Amino acid sequence: MSVLITFIQKAIMQGICMLFGADGEILTEKSGNLNLGVPGMMYMGGIAGLMAAFYYEKLAAHPNGLVGMILSLLAAFLMAAFAGLALTTFGVGFGNFFGGSLSTLAGGVGQISVAITGDAYRAKIPLLSKIPVIGDIFFNYGFLTYFAIIITLLMAFFLKRTRWGLNLNAVGESPATADAAGINVTLYKYLATVIGGGIAGLGGLYFVMEYSGGTWTNNGFGDRGWLAIALVIFALWKPINAIWGSFLFGGLYILYLYIPGLGRSMQEIFKMLPYLVTIIVLIITSLRKKKEQQPPESLGLAYFREDR
Numbered sequence: 001m002s003v004l005i006t007f008i009q010k011a012i013m014q015g016i017c018m019l020f021g022a023d024g025e026i027l028t029e030k031s032g033n034l035n036l037g038v039p040g041m042m043y044m045g046g047i048a049g050l051m052a053a054f055y056y057e058k059l060a061a062h063p064n065g066l067v068g069m070i071l072s073l074l075a076a077f078l079m080a081a082f083a084g085l086a087l088t089t090f091g092v093g094f095g096n097f098f099g100g101s102l103s104t105l106a107g108g109v110g111q112i113s114v115a116i117t118g119d120a121y122r123a124k125i126p127l128l129s130k131i132p133v134i135g136d137i138f139f140n141y142g143f144l145t146y147f148a149i150i151i152t153l154l155m156a157f158f159l160k161r162t163r164w165g166l167n168l169n170a171v172g173e174s175p176a177t178a179d180a181a182g183i184n185v186t187l188y189k190y191l192a193t194v195i196g197g198g199i200a201g202l203g204g205l206y207f208v209m210e211y212s213g214g215t216w217t218n219n220g221f222g223d224r225g226w227l228a229i230a231l232v233i234f235a236l237w238k239p240i241n242a243i244w245g246s247f248l249f250g251g252l253y254i255l256y257l258y259i260p261g262l263g264r265s266m267q268e269i270f271k272m273l274p275y276l277v278t279i280i281v282l283i284i285t286s287l288r289k290k291k292e293q294q295p296p297e298s299l300g301l302a303y304f305r306e307d308r
Contacts, residue, residue, distance in 0.1 A: 011248075012145070014249070017221075018249055023152055023242060025229060027195060032189065034300040039225025040225070041083045045076035045079060045204035049073065053071065065119060079201060080202070122209075152243050203224070207221055230275055231245050236285065253273075
């Protein structure tokens with residue numbers, strides 16, 4: 001039982017990083033823009049948040065964990081939002097460069113310390129986290145885990161139940177029609193890309209602060225950014241599907257660790273499972289051709305108002 005509980009906990013922790021990235025990309029793609037720079041935005045968000053917390057704790061006479069959280073959240077979101085427009089290609093290199101530089105300032109690679117802010121991010125829910133089994137599975141995580149779920153639920157409501165969300169869907173399906181209806185296509189595409197980039201960057205912040213406890217490791221994110229992109233397809237561009245899909249991906253991503261006797265080659269095959277499941281889902285939905293299971297019709301297509 002304890003092994004199963006540990007596996008579920010680790011699957012959720014792995015999945016949350018992907019969920020942030022998938023949420024950001026879903027919002028971006030709903031506008032018709034295609035941004036494959038999710039890994040770069042995650043790196044940008046992670047290093048920006050870490051730098052903000054590091055310099056705050058270094059310069060403040062009496063650093064406060066809550067203040068460190070606010071500063072790192074703002075820094076991560078803003079830097080990743082900017083990366084969503086301009087720097088996604090260089091995000092991984094940017095993060096590794098500044099991560100290495102910050103490690104040197106802190107005394108050596110792997111010795112970055114943002115303990116106060118890191119502890120604030122990893123604080124568990126009082127009382128509820130102490131409930132046997134239920135507390136371990138549902139209430140034993142830090143702030144960003146629940147924040148990811150809240151953002152996803154709010155995004156689902158926004159896209160389906162609000163005027164602005166319906167306008168965004170219209171822009172993604174047919175920008176010319178939306179433009180003719182008086183919707184500012186350029187503004188919607190711009191905001192969706194910027195905000196989507198910022199949300200994806202929070203996945204990097206989660207990995208650095210909550211998952212890794214406030215430390216930086218160059219290339220430490222692995223292929224989680226690419227898995228987040230695959231998760232968008234698996235979820236059929238629906239935020240709610242991304243919640244349980246992220247936990248499934250997280251479980252598949254670490255499954256090889258819980259199967260004894262696997263060689264190196266078999267471990268790599270098991271790591272491919274999330275991508276394999278995504279390909280299967282893509283094939284099935286392509287054959288069914290249901291409108292609600294397809295990507296936005298104008299996804300990846302440039303729109304020029306003069307061509308209407």
